[in-house]
Amino acid sequence: MRVLLSTYGTRGDVEPLVALAVRLQELGVEVRMCAPPDEEFARRLAGLGVELFPVGRPVREMMRGAALPSAADLSRYRTEMVDAQFDVFPTAVDGCDVLVAAGLAQIAARSVAEAAGVRYVYVCYAAVNLPSPYHAPPPRPGWPEPAADDVRTLWELDARNVDAQFGEPLNGHRASIGLPPVDNVRDHVYSDRPWLAADPVLGPWRATPGLDVVQTGAWNLPDERPLPADLSAFLDAGGPPVYVGFGSMRPAPDIARRAVEAIRAQGHRVLVSRGWADLDLADGRDDCLAIGEVSHQSLFGRVAAVVHHGGAGTTVTAARAGAPQVVIPLQLADNPYWAGQVADLEIGAALDGPTLTDDSLNVAVKTALAPETRARAEALGPRIRTDGAAVAARLLVEAHTDHSGH
Structure with a gap:
């Protein structure tokens, strides 16, 4: 055949x-x-x-x-x-x-x-x-x-x-x-x-x-690739960070930066995936690490939440890992749909990309990091095929x- x-x-x-x-x-x-x-x-x-x-x-x-x-x-x-x-x-x-x-x-x-x-x-x-x-x-x-x-x-x-x-x-x-x-x-x-x-x-x-x-x-x-040494060392050096990544998409220039600021305001460290947009938000502080392409399956079980654009693959991988999500859809194809699904299942928060405000971003990050959101995300994870x-x-x-x- x-x-x-x-x-x-x-x-x-x-x-x-x-x-x-x-x-x-x-x-x-x-x-x-x-x-x-x-x-x-x-x-x-x-x-x-x-x-x-x-x-x-x-x-x-x-x-x-x-x-x-x-x-x-x-x-x-x-x-x-x-x-x-x-x-x-x-x-x-x-x-x-x-x-x-x-x-x-x-x-x-x-x-x-x-x-x-x-x-x-x-x-x-x-x-x-x-x-x-x-x-x-x-x-x-x-x-x-x-x-x-x-x-x-x-x-x-x-x-x-x-x-x-x-x-x-x-x-x-x-x-x-x-x-x-x-x-x-x-x-x-x-x-x-x-x-x-x-x-x-x-x-x-x-x-x-x-x-x-x-x-x-x-x-x-299955993607069982081990994480790079620098990433593993960063993960081991403190509490679970929040991942920020937009995959193959190119978000508005300030969206990733504002997401990092909102995460830091909640007292969490940050991982920024460079992606196709080649995001690099390194500012000399040791609470933020920029990373290249890595196994999301190996990583997402070790993060506090996943901030992303609403791609089907990222959404399902984060859900399977039991990681709460903040979806900032880029108003493209199925991105808004997956944002809505995350919100409806209460395993995270969804934002409206074009009208994103600092207040709405702060609320979304706080919602995703809440213990009850984590509990729902972890309960859903084993149900994902x-x-x-x-x-x-x-x-x-x-x-x-x-x-x-x-």
């Missing part, structure tokens, strides 16, 4: 598919992956023996600016991406039995799978990405904010925005390979049986007519076995 996995985005988009790739390999499946051409992704996949088919521009290069690209640039990048996918995907999927595509950016995947006669599976990492009467669509950078209050209307407007961006290029490519046009690009990409790679306790799916969602649990791997990628791998193999008869 051979499977093609495909996504485009930051590490938070790629790593879940890496986890699925490893679990598939354990079942004897050959795995290929379409992903951005960033060097760190190429190294990661090469180390696992997964063939990389690079698609699109390097993501880290696009994230270098202090702000996201303009709406016009984003629109151009998206159209270029559709063209690149139709150029690369047919070769990548050749000889494969299944194509698993993660994220709405995978516009060409279903069409290429259809033309090749290959099974198609769409996956997303948060329930908020799928149409439902129980939540509004996530923010989509570069697209007009829909002006409506009714959730169903918001989803209809969202579909129109997706059609306006992708309808013409998608149907042009479909016509060139002998396929009929689609009239709802978003729902075509999602399919009527999407998979949800999110923890059912932390981010459950509520049954919605018209969508047969398969929720597997989050896709990640760790087998999501293995579940998904088994489902793919079993479906192929049933279909092929061997």
Whole structure:
């Protein structure tokens, strides 16, 4: 059996598919992956023996600016991406039995799978990405904010925005390979049986007519790498610090600094993850340490709280470690959704990134550090599943076995 996995985005988009790739390999499946051409992704996949088919521009290069690209640039990048996918995907999927595509950016995947006669599976990492009467669509950078209050209307407007961006290029490519046009690009990409790679306790799916969602649990791997010596020494030198990190995202320049000040005001030491933004808040005081990329699984069990942007991976890792969270969402994709989940489960506090005030930040940090918040977070931790990628791998193999008869 051979499977093609495909996504485009930051590490938070790629790593879940890496986890699925490893679990598939354990079942004897050959795995290929379409992903951005960033060097760190190429190294990661090469180390696992997964063939990389690079698609699109390097993501880290696009994230270098202090702000996201303009709406016009984003629109151009998206159209270029559709063209690149139709150029690369047919070769990548050749000889494969299944194509698993993660994220709405995978516009060409279903069409290429259809033309090749290959099974198609769409996956997303948060329930908020799928149409439902129980939540509004996530923010989509570069697209007009829909002006409506009714959730169903918001989803209809969202579909129109997706059609306006992708309808013409998608149907042009479909016509060139002998396929009929689609009239709802978003729902075509999602399919009527999407998979949800999110923890059912932390981010459950509520049954919605018209969508047969398969929720597997989050896709990640054990990461037992030891912590660097300087970090271990810092942890051993005092009480548990508060971690501050924004992963692949680039927060407003003062957000991390203000978070450090709020944490110090509560009498706690601080760890600042440099991340893709290369944050460096070292000010000569011995109560703050800047760190590079480390195992969050090894670290989060030793911190007092985790301050982050609301990425799916960071949220689930902190929850599994029983660490209280302060989520400062960057109003991007599923960040506000995970912030809301943390607040609703009372395992931390959520802030509104664009209107962040020092008072609200101080209150959020104080809430996260309260003993009752820690108690709820620690009680939730053991309920978070760790087998999501293995579940998904088994489902793919079993479906192929049933279909092929061997």
